[in-house]
Amino acid sequence: MKARVLFGVIGFIFVLLALYVLPPIVLGLAITALCVLAAYEVMHPTGLVKDRWMLRASMLAAAIYALGTCVPNPLFVVPSGLLLHVVALFLLVALFACLLRRHDSVHANEVMAGFFGGLILPYFLLSLWRIFAMEGGQFLVLLPLVAAWGSDTCALFAGMAFGKHKLAPVVSPKKTVEGAIGGVVGATALMMLVVFLMNRYTSLDIHYAGAAVMGAAGAVIGQVGDLSFSIIKRQTGIKDYGHIFPGHGGVLDRFDSVIFVAPVVELVLRVLGPTV
Incomplete structure (x- = not known):
C-alpha cells in the first residue's frame, strides 16, 4: 500500500509537470x-x-x-x-x-x-493526445481521467457502503451493482464540478450537457473496459499485466478504463466542442 500511494503521488506530480x-x-x-x-x-x-x-x-x-x-x-x-x-x-x-x-x-x-x-x-x-492537441487541451485532457478514475473511486466507496448484489461475481468478485451505480452518479457529479471550475477559472466554455454525458457514459463504458481487461486476465491465467507501476501493476491494470473512456470524451468534445 505504501508503494501504491507513493507512486500515485509521484505520478500525479509528473502529470502536472508534463501538462503545465x-x-x-x-x-x-x-x-x-x-x-x-x-x-x-x-x-x-x-x-x-x-x-x-x-x-x-x-x-x-x-x-x-x-x-x-x-x-x-x-x-x-x-x-x-x-x-x-x-x-x-x-x-x-x-x-x-x-x-x-x-x-x-x-x-x-x-x-x-x-x-x-x-x-x-x-x-x-492516443485519444489522450488528440484531446491535448485541442484548444485548451492542457485542461481538457484531464476530463477522461476524471471520468475513468473518478468512477473507479466512487464505485469503490459506494460498494463498500451499500454493496449487496454482485455485478460480475466470476470476473470481478468484489464489484457490486450498487458500487457501479455509485460510480456513474459520482463520476457525473465530479465531472460537472470539474467543468464548472474549468469554465470559471479558464478561458474554456464547456457545455454542461456534454459534461454530464462524459461523466455518465464515461463511467459506464469505463466499467465495461475494466471488466473486459479483467476477463482477459482471468481467461489467460495472469494476476497482473505487468509491474511497471509499483503497487498498481501494468499499463493495462491502471489504464484499462481510460482506454475505453478517452475516445468517448474525445467524441463528445468534437461533437459539442468547447469554445475558447
Missing part, C-alpha cells in the same frame, strides 16, 4: 511509451501472441503510430488519416506474412490479437 511545465514532447513520449507497453502487455504476458516476430511487428506498429501522432517531425508532416492507413497496412501484411511463413506453429487468432494490440489499443490511448 515541461515541453509537449515529454507528454508525447510518455503517451507513446504507454501505447507500446499496452501493446506488449495484451500480447505477451497473456500468451495471446506467442510468435516473437508477430510480437515485434505489433510493438513496432504501435511505436510508429504513436510517435507519428505525438512527436512533431521536422522534415515532413504526415496527415493522421494517412499515417493510420499506412501503419494498419504494414501491420496487417507483417502479421499475415508471419502466419504464412510459420502456419504450422502459428495460429490465426494471433493475427487478430497482434492487430488489436498493435493498432486498436494505441488508437484509443
Whole structure:
C-alpha cells in the first residue's frame, strides 16, 4: 500500500509537470511509451501472441503510430488519416506474412490479437493526445481521467457502503451493482464540478450537457473496459499485466478504463466542442 500511494503521488506530480511545465514532447513520449507497453502487455504476458516476430511487428506498429501522432517531425508532416492507413497496412501484411511463413506453429487468432494490440489499443490511448492537441487541451485532457478514475473511486466507496448484489461475481468478485451505480452518479457529479471550475477559472466554455454525458457514459463504458481487461486476465491465467507501476501493476491494470473512456470524451468534445 505504501508503494501504491507513493507512486500515485509521484505520478500525479509528473502529470502536472508534463501538462503545465515541461515541453509537449515529454507528454508525447510518455503517451507513446504507454501505447507500446499496452501493446506488449495484451500480447505477451497473456500468451495471446506467442510468435516473437508477430510480437515485434505489433510493438513496432504501435511505436510508429504513436510517435507519428505525438512527436512533431521536422522534415515532413504526415496527415493522421494517412499515417493510420499506412501503419494498419504494414501491420496487417507483417502479421499475415508471419502466419504464412510459420502456419504450422502459428495460429490465426494471433493475427487478430497482434492487430488489436498493435493498432486498436494505441488508437484509443492516443485519444489522450488528440484531446491535448485541442484548444485548451492542457485542461481538457484531464476530463477522461476524471471520468475513468473518478468512477473507479466512487464505485469503490459506494460498494463498500451499500454493496449487496454482485455485478460480475466470476470476473470481478468484489464489484457490486450498487458500487457501479455509485460510480456513474459520482463520476457525473465530479465531472460537472470539474467543468464548472474549468469554465470559471479558464478561458474554456464547456457545455454542461456534454459534461454530464462524459461523466455518465464515461463511467459506464469505463466499467465495461475494466471488466473486459479483467476477463482477459482471468481467461489467460495472469494476476497482473505487468509491474511497471509499483503497487498498481501494468499499463493495462491502471489504464484499462481510460482506454475505453478517452475516445468517448474525445467524441463528445468534437461533437459539442468547447469554445475558447
